[in-house]
Amino acid sequence: MKVLAIETATPASSIALGDGRATVASAKRVDRQGHGGFIVTAIDFCFDQAGWNPADLDAITVDVGPGLYTGIRVGLSTAQGMAAALGVPVIPVRSLDAIALRAATGHRHIYAVVDVRRGELAVASYRPVPGGVVKDGPPEVMSPDHLRAMLESDAGEVLVVGDVESLPEATFRGLHRVKSGRPRYPEAAALLDLAAGPLQKDEFPSPEDLRPLYLREPDVSIAWKQFRQEGPWENTASA
Amino acid sequence: MTVDLNSGSDSDTRAIGRRLSGLLRAGDVVVLCGTLGAGKTAFVGGIADGLGIDEYVTSPSFVLMKKYTSGFIPLVHVDVYRVGSLGEFEDLDVYEESLSSVLVVEWGDAVAASLPGDHLKILIEITGETDRRVQLVPNGNWTKRPLEEMSE
Structure with a gap:
């Protein structure tokens, strides 16, 4: 069972590849805003070190939060994109x-x-x-x-x-x-352990249904009429 | 203390922005309010000049957020005109960007609930064909900043 773990929900980004028994490759970087620049290079590096191809993967696991908004979305969208291309499940894990x-x-x-x-x-x-x-x-x-x-x-x-x-x-x-x-931040290798259970039981949502877990207040629409005469901007794309 | 200034032209408004830039530090949040054509973008252009940014500042209405990094302090210029909800605004992750930058949010009063309490609010009001009233309203720790320098 070959699994890719993507952890970008906090300032510490990490990537790990596991074979179901152990972590076979990993990479890590700490930077509050560096998730986007790190993730693909790090995934490439890990595949290279492990001698695997993306097509070898059986599953992907990703941290969906809570944590840094951009980081979470970078990780989740990468996981969803790879899952769509490879036809593998994504197991969401919490930071x-x-x-x-x-x-x-x-x-x-x-x-x-x-x-x-x-x-x-x-x-x-x-x-x-x-x-x-x-x-x-x-x-x-x-x-x-x-x-x-x-x-x-x-x-x-x-x-x-x-x-x-x-x-x-x-x-x-x-x-x-x-x-x-310790630890101060979550690491990809821990995601591999957390994903093992759901993966064995075949319990995971469809990749496209996954959403970031921000834990913020319920969303509030802006009452634009209070701020300008013309009211909300009309989204013509959906009309 | 609220500071009231008058501007007779776009270049006056720009000059006020340039003067304000001298008070700005990384991490500061400026909320900019005023109807279309009030001169919000000119004001931000002035801030950019003062921060030593050599790029030309254009309205971020369409792209939502622009970052200028060629000055002494990065400038993050956000326009929430097209944003529909607080969640959409928070998705921009402006907070993370703003920690090491000066953040200017146009129409920022609409998303005040998602902005820090420590901010400077600027209201630009159309008082004549080219005349504008520019009001600087300090909030939170901005009340302790030397805003009166602006009226000298």
Whole structure:
């Protein structure tokens, strides 16, 4: 089972090829805005190193967020384009799950965080189990203060992983049961592990139905009449 | 403190933009409001001049976003005139672009909910055939910036 993993949802972009047992090639680059320039070169590099062709692939897995909007779309559209050309499935994976999976703890309650800009974070919590982690619930977007309140009310030992460095220093001040740790960003190799289950069970949506997971507020139409007489711009292409 | 300026021509409006550029730093957000023909693009052209950008600034109404990188600070010029929803605007990922640039958003008041609270709002009002009133309204930390320099 040959799988390509595309991770561009955070400042750390990475690509990995796995054969179902191990990662056979990978490439990585950290740059908040460099996803587009990295991705195709890195995929080429990985195929070259592994000695595979794109036609050898059985599946593609991609991080659909939450994270950086442009990064997520670069990764997702690349995955969808390749899937359409190769006729292979795409398995969507969440950034927070990929971070939590690599958290190094045997007993601590894990909080994975991703910076989703404008001073907010996406947060999900997990419990370590043999061979992986189990998510407590769906991810939420919150302020660093809200995260602090959550950590304060957690009675157990806690490990916070993800982009902890983007948080204000005061977030963890005085919280003795809370440790922060690695990884800071999700990596493509972790996507390979997360995709294995759904791939085995044949559980994945159609590639064209995949959408970025921004976790933002429901979309709001602009009330253009409030801002100019002529109202909204008419989209003639669809008329 | 709101600053009110008068412009008698397109080149006056441009000069005001050029003067404002001296106050701008990377990460700043300028929201630009005014009806069609008020001189928004001329104003941004002035900002570009002042930032040392040697490219010619044209309206981004059609392409939504333009980036000019030949000056001291990159300038990101966005026009949301054709954008239908806040989601569409956020899809442009203007925030990421703006961290290391000066960001100017035309019709920005329509997407205020998706912009940072710290921004300078500029209203250009048509008061005569070529006369314009240019109003600079500071928001958030802009209230502590030396805007009064603009009226000297």
